[in-house]
Amino acid sequence: MTLTAEKPVALAGRPGRVRTFLGRFWFVYAMVLPVVVVLGVLVVFPLLQGLYFSFTDINDNNIANPVLDRPARYEITGLENYFHVLSGDPSYGAFWATLARTLIWTFACVFLHYTIGLALAVLLNRPMRFRTLYRVLLILPWAVPVFISAFAWKYLFNSEYGLVNWALEAVGLPGQVWLGQSDLALVSVVVVNVWLGVPFMMVALLGGLQAIPADLYEAAEMDGATPWQRFVHVTLPGLRTVSSSVVLLGVIWTFNMFPVIYLMTGNNPHTRILVTYAFERFFSGATRDFAIASTYGVLILSVLLVFATVYRRAMRGQGEVL
Amino acid sequence: MRPKATATVAALGLVSALALTACGSGAGNANRVVYWDTSNPSESSVFAGIARECGRTGGYEVAVEAVSFDQALNNYKTAAQGGQGPDVLRADVGWVAQLARAGLIQDLSGTPLGTDTGDFLAGPLESTKYEGRGYGVPQVTDTLALFYNKRKLDEAGVAPPKSWEELRDIAPKLGGDKAFFINNDEYYALPFLYTYGGDMVDTQARTIEVNSPESVRGLQMAKDLLDAGAARTALDQPNSYGNMKAAFTSGEVAMVVDGPWAAAEYLESPEFADPANLGIAQVPGSATPSPAGGHDYVVRQGSDATEAATKFVECMSSTPNQVAIAEKLGLLPTRRSAYDSPAVTGNRMVAAFKPMVDSAHSRAWIPEGAELLDPLQTAFADILAGRKDTRTTLDETAKLYKDTVVPDYAKR
Numbered sequence: 001m002t003l004t005a006e007k008p009v010a011l012a013g014r015p016g017r018v019r020t021f022l023g024r025f026w027f028v029y030a031m032v033l034p035v036v037v038v039l040g041v042l043v044v045f046p047l048l049q050g051l052y053f054s055f056t057d058i059n060d061n062n063i064a065n066p067v068l069d070r071p072a073r074y075e076i077t078g079l080e081n082y083f084h085v086l087s088g089d090p091s092y093g094a095f096w097a098t099l100a101r102t103l104i105w106t107f108a109c110v111f112l113h114y115t116i117g118l119a120l121a122v123l124l125n126r127p128m129r130f131r132t133l134y135r136v137l138l139i140l141p142w143a144v145p146v147f148i149s150a151f152a153w154k155y156l157f158n159s160e161y162g163l164v165n166w167a168l169e170a171v172g173l174p175g176q177v178w179l180g181q182s183d184l185a186l187v188s189v190v191v192v193n194v195w196l197g198v199p200f201m202m203v204a205l206l207g208g209l210q211a212i213p214a215d216l217y218e219a220a221e222m223d224g225a226t227p228w229q230r231f232v233h234v235t236l237p238g239l240r241t242v243s244s245s246v247v248l249l250g251v252i253w254t255f256n257m258f259p260v261i262y263l264m265t266g267n268n269p270h271t272r273i274l275v276t277y278a279f280e281r282f283f284s285g286a287t288r289d290f291a292i293a294s295t296y297g298v299l300i301l302s303v304l305l306v307f308a309t310v311y312r313r314a315m316r317g318q319g320e321v322l
Numbered sequence: 323m324r325p326k327a328t329a330t331v332a333a334l335g336l337v338s339a340l341a342l343t344a345c346g347s348g349a350g351n352a353n354r355v356v357y358w359d360t361s362n363p364s365e366s367s368v369f370a371g372i373a374r375e376c377g378r379t380g381g382y383e384v385a386v387e388a389v390s391f392d393q394a395l396n397n398y399k400t401a402a403q404g405g406q407g408p409d410v411l412r413a414d415v416g417w418v419a420q421l422a423r424a425g426l427i428q429d430l431s432g433t434p435l436g437t438d439t440g441d442f443l444a445g446p447l448e449s450t451k452y453e454g455r456g457y458g459v460p461q462v463t464d465t466l467a468l469f470y471n472k473r474k475l476d477e478a479g480v481a482p483p484k485s486w487e488e489l490r491d492i493a494p495k496l497g498g499d500k501a502f503f504i505n506n507d508e509y510y511a512l513p514f515l516y517t518y519g520g521d522m523v524d525t526q527a528r529t530i531e532v533n534s535p536e537s538v539r540g541l542q543m544a545k546d547l548l549d550a551g552a553a554r555t556a557l558d559q560p561n562s563y564g565n566m567k568a569a570f571t572s573g574e575v576a577m578v579v580d581g582p583w584a585a586a587e588y589l590e591s592p593e594f595a596d597p598a599n600l601g602i603a604q605v606p607g608s609a610t611p612s613p614a615g616g617h618d619y620v621v622r623q624g625s626d627a628t629e630a631a632t633k634f635v636e637c638m639s640s641t642p643n644q645v646a647i648a649e650k651l652g653l654l655p656t657r658r659s660a661y662d663s664p665a666v667t668g669n670r671m672v673a674a675f676k677p678m679v680d681s682a683h684s685r686a687w688i689p690e691g692a693e694l695l696d697p698l699q700t701a702f703a704d705i706l707a708g709r710k711d712t713r714t715t716l717d718e719t720a721k722l723y724k725d726t727v728v729p730d731y732a733k734r
Contacts, residue, residue: 060399060420061689063403065403065424065425065426066403066404067405067425067426067623067624068623068624070425090718090722091722154560154561157558158558158565159556159557160556160561177557179558179559179560180557180559181559181703265559266559267699267700268559268700268703283396288399289726
């Protein structure tokens with residue numbers, strides 16, 4: 001109250017408003033400054049640099065070499081990289097097909113994460129024997145480093161010696177080439193990613209479930225609601241805040257999920273998503289085509305920004321504040 | 323969903339950053355040579371031992387860091403770009419030209435390492451050249467060969483095949499697709515590519531050759547072997563090399579194509595407990611069917627320990643040390659004088675591989691050489707899986723070469 005009353009006086013004040021302003025708020029600014037600097041150096045600067053690189057032809061051979069005192073020789077090429085990429089040319093990663101695959105991958109993974117995670121969370125939320133043991137076991141995949149899981153699964157999916165094919169053949173089904181040159185490879189990496197990702201969803205949703213007051217269920221039960229009705233009308237609305245956050249996070253993570261795909265299938269074009277292709281251009285082989293990789297980076301960021309905006313608007317429409 | 327994954331990646335990044343700074347700390351010391359060894363686990367202890375011995379007798383410190391072969395090129399480039407990294411790198415012959423072009427390794431032509439090259443074999447020496455100057459010292463040389471299970475071939479009453487057609491014809495006697503395992507990695511596609519005179523590029527005429535009729539015919543031969551039931555492959559590319567080794571060492575298949583680096587591992591298996599059971603012959607096909615491979619020592623541009631590094635490379639590639647490496651690992655020396663030693667010529671691996679190395683198919687020693695291989699991996703896997711017709715696949719590869727790898731080469 002007093003603050004608002006005093007403000008106009010300060011603004012019109014004689015000793016200079018900047019000084020009064022700083023005099024009053026210096027502490028706040030001093031506290032915020034390190035964060036701003038760190039974010040600027042670690043986030044904003046590289047982001048702008050990446051954006052700039054996407055308009056040049058920068059690569060391994062024309063960047064500056066401090067050891068040789070060689071200056072940078074890359075040139076601005078305008079929108080050329082974007083034309084190359086957006087034309088969908090296979091030499092530049094077949095952008096549209098890759099985007100479509102990325103979307104399929106993302107939505108398949110997040111959908112399965114969410115539904116399986118929710119089912120397990122509901123199960124584990126009920127009092128039962130060995131509940132802690134089950135929880136620990138279900139969180140295990142999350143605790144194992146991803147590359148170890150990926151290599152273990154790569155072995156399970158081995159078309160000749162893998163356990164998966166062995167099990168299929170044991171029940172009389174034909175074995176499949178899981179990680180080969182077909183869309184089955186995408187199915188395989190989705191399976192692995194779901195296996196890895198469900199624990200997080202489960203834990204997050206379990207937290208959400210425990211925050212729903214028990215008397216709501218009692219009241220619903222008194223009114224004669226069936227278990228399904230209780231799930232739809234009490235549980236789901238009660239989880240909405242948690243769900244909307246974890247789904248948004250899940251989409252962003254999965255969209256940029258690199259290790260599972262790359263460690264399991266390498267350069268297989270059938271599992272290529274936008275980030276793995278950006279990585280391929282940046283690191284794999286000898287190309288180190290920083291320009292095309294940056295272009296992909298900018299496009300990935302743009303797609304995610306559009307998605308996040310639309311998603312937030314949709315959530316706000318439902319009364320959620322995200 | 324992965325804070326976990328992000329954390330892993332971040333941790334890996336952090337660890338490698340720390341590793342890089344650790345190497346960097348050695349960079350300021352003119353008397354300490356950091357050596358990145360990319361040899362495989364069964365070889366690295368021998369190299370490390372010789373490296374330490376070189377340091378001890380030469381009066382400088384040597385730090386050997388084992389770096390995985392797959393990661394070494396990238397890590398080296400990132401580190402060297404920032405003036406860090408090892409003083410000496412064991413570089414694949416295909417990396418030298420591109421590192422030289424990027425200015426990341428030293429031109430050795432003015433140093434004793436560059437001038438005193440008369441003793442080295444011509445083939446390996448060629449791989450150290452970029453624009454007429456020498457950038458490396460050959461460490462070992464190699465090529466691919468046909469490894470076969472002698473007992474199985476004897477039982478079937480056949481000799482190692484001289485051509486792919488012959489392999490196809492004798493396969494039924496060896497149990498059809500138990501005859502041969504095709505690894506669908508790109509490097510193992512090269513013998514097929516070369517068989518009828520194909521290649522990836524022609525550096526003289528500056529043309530892209532990967533989709534030439536000869537190349538198409540060569541890779542089609544690999545597919546034909548599968549179709550004829552004369553060979554098998556792992557259709558899941560990531561498991562391919564592992565499955566090939568497993569199939570061969572368990573006695574499931576009779577023949578594979580591999581390099582001398584794999585011999586040590588093969589000999590550890592019960593199937594080849596008697597080393598005489600492991601037969602080695604020239605890869606079927608033309609007179610020069612196999613790619614020339616191997617490794618070179620290169621010195622990092624900007625290394626503070628250049629003088630010690632030079633001495634180190636000199637010591638590592640000296641005749642006695644090459645003899646020792648050949649004797650212990652069966653890897654092929656690059657010095658002529660090393661072959662005077664009975665310990666070398668008496669080594670079974672060396673004796674078997676030497677004539678093949680002499681006739682190995684020289685590769686395109688251009689900066690883009692290594693980059694040409696990546697697209698070939700996908701193409702070869704696609705062809706073997708029967709996803710696409712050979713000609714179409716290779717036309718696409720040629721387009722990719724033209725668009726992104728060697729834009730100034732002519733397409734056929």
